[in-house]
Amino acid sequence: xxxxxxxxxxxxxxxxxxxxxxxxxxxxxxxxxxxxxxxxxxxxxxxxxxxxxxxxxxxxxxxxxxxxxxxxxxxxxxxxxxxxxxxxxxxxxxxxxxxxxxxxxxxxxxxxxxxxxxxxxxxxxxxxxxxxxxxxxxxxxxxxxxxxxxxxxxxxxxxxxxxxxxxxxxxxxxxxxxxxxxxxxxxxxxxxxxxxxxxxxxxxxxxxxxxxxxxxxxxxxxxxxxxxxxxxxxxxxxxxxxxxxxxxxxxxxxxxxxxxxxxxxxxxxxxxxxxxxxxxxxxxxxxxxxxxxxxxxxxxxxxxxxxxxxxxxxxxxxxxxxxxxxxxxxxxxxxxxxxxxxxxxxxxxxxxxxxxxxxxxxxxxxxxxxxxxxxxxxxxxxxxxxxxxxxxxxxxxxxxxxxxxxxxxxxxxxx
Ligand code: UD1
Numbered sequence: 001x002x003x004x005x006x007x008x009x010x011x012x013x014x015x016x017x018x019x020x021x022x023x024x025x026x027x028x029x030x031x032x033x034x035x036x037x038x039x040x041x042x043x044x045x046x047x048x049x050x051x052x053x054x055x056x057x058x059x060x061x062x063x064x065x066x067x068x069x070x071x072x073x074x075x076x077x078x079x080x081x082x083x084x085x086x087x088x089x090x091x092x093x094x095x096x097x098x099x100x101x102x103x104x105x106x107x108x109x110x111x112x113x114x115x116x117x118x119x120x121x122x123x124x125x126x127x128x129x130x131x132x133x134x135x136x137x138x139x140x141x142x143x144x145x146x147x148x149x150x151x152x153x154x155x156x157x158x159x160x161x162x163x164x165x166x167x168x169x170x171x172x173x174x175x176x177x178x179x180x181x182x183x184x185x186x187x188x189x190x191x192x193x194x195x196x197x198x199x200x201x202x203x204x205x206x207x208x209x210x211x212x213x214x215x216x217x218x219x220x221x222x223x224x225x226x227x228x229x230x231x232x233x234x235x236x237x238x239x240x241x242x243x244x245x246x247x248x249x250x251x252x253x254x255x256x257x258x259x260x261x262x263x264x265x266x267x268x269x270x271x272x273x274x275x276x277x278x279x280x281x282x283x284x285x286x287x288x289x290x291x292x293x294x295x296x297x298x299x300x301x302x303x304x305x306x307x308x309x310x311x312x313x314x315x316x317x318x319x320x321x322x323x324x325x326x327x328x329x330x331x332x333x334x335x336x337x338x339x340x341x342x343x344x345x346x347x348x349x350x351x352x353x354x355x356x357x358x359x360x361x362x363x364x365x366x367x368x369x370x371x372x373x374x375x376x377x378x379x380x381x382x383x384x385x386x387x388x389x390x391x392x393x394x395x396x397x398x399x400x401x402x403x404x405x406x407x408x409x410x411x412x413x414x415x
Contacts (some may be wrong), residue, residue, distance in 0.1 A: 006379030007411035012247035014408040019045035020228030024190040032073035039222035045399040068175035080293040099171035125165035154180030161186040173215035200224040221274035236262040244381035264355040308373035314342035316355035333371035336364040
């Protein structure tokens with residue numbers, strides 16, 4: 001098993017190009033199953049999660065080819081409705097093929113999804129949506145089977161604005177008979193990106209980005225070419241890496257409005273960020289103030305930035321609090337940070353972070369994808385050498401992270 005080694009205490013300098021968003025591209029790949037034909041997704045980040053999603057599509061008779069950042073998806077032959085156990089177990093987002101399979105074939109059989117171990121992560125809201133649209137659902141032997149003659153539009157209220165459920169229902173509704181209204185829908189930028197692709201395919205989706213998404217079903221969609229939005233979580237992670245090392249860094253390929261919830265908290269902590277419209281300029285600072293963070297659905301502070309932000313706050317000048325409201329069990333990075341000298345105590349879903357003057361490099365684990373990124377944030381700031389294990393988690397969501405950081409002066413490598 002490989003490790004990532006970080007030699008801390010070196011400043012970063014230069015410009016990093018932010019990749020296409022992992023959390024946008026996975027539903028976009030699923031949506032490319034809806035039209036019978038060839039769609040192209042530009043700025044696709046080459047990540048193990050993307051490879052895994054392509055593997056799932058391959059089993060279903062949908063071929064994919066990746067070249068120069070563009071993913072070609074040929075869904076002409078979509079034939080099989082049985083998703084493969086191993087690939088789905090690896091990644092929860094593969095459950096997003098359920099909506100397209102139901103819409104095109106009227107049936108789907110999918111293993112109960114896996115993914116990062118950050119809580120129970122049920123799929124009841126996805127199923128509630130499909131049932132409201134006329135699907136019959138059975139669960140047995142760790143498989144979910146759904147069948148429907150004709151999907152029809154429905155009014156669906158989500159008890160929680162689940163990103164995946166909103167996306168899965170949008171995709172099924174795009175080819176359903178009649179109108180679907182999703183209330184208390186997720187408002188993440190990735191939902192808007194999906195709506196843009198569906199509309200480019202001839203779909204009728206309105207309201208994406210608000211809490212009511214309306215979809216008028218159409219009998220058929222046609223293939224499309226679409227460019228993925230930049231990854232706001234990757235950008236946020238690099239911003240924190242610049243901040244903890246007291247570096248001046250530029251980030252290009254960003255949509256700064258998507259980064260507002262992250263930038264606002266960094267600015268509260270005293271980080272100076274200049275929004276140059278199409279790029280961000282992070283200025284060096286040598287001390288940070290403590291802040292209070294509470295994760296919330298968009299436009300609140302993203303749960304996917306919580307671990308990295310906590311790593312940053314371990315070095316703040318005072319006591320911060322971090323409250324996780326989206327997932328239970330998303331504090332697995334706390335003992336790892338404490339191993340590096342951080343002072344953090346957990347009380348229910350709140351972590352109290354007492355800032356310390358410095359962290360010390362040691363052996364830590366990337367317990368999940370974002371926890372792994374948090375270890376890099378901490379490792380870059382720490383004295384000495386940080387050895388990060390279970391790095392496969394990191395490669396699920398950060399494209400060429402070692403190459404990108406080395407190019408701006410970080411002492412980081414794989415061993
Ligand atoms: C997506 C992101 C993930 C991010 C999360 C929250 C992708 C590929 N992944 O995951 O990186 O951390 O949004 O921003 O986009 N829930 C239910 N029932 C359901 C579905 C969800 O109770 O049917 C709960 C979950 O357990 C969790 C909360 O809703 O507590 C949020 O989950 P959700 O928004 O669905 O996250 P994902 O789409 O899985």
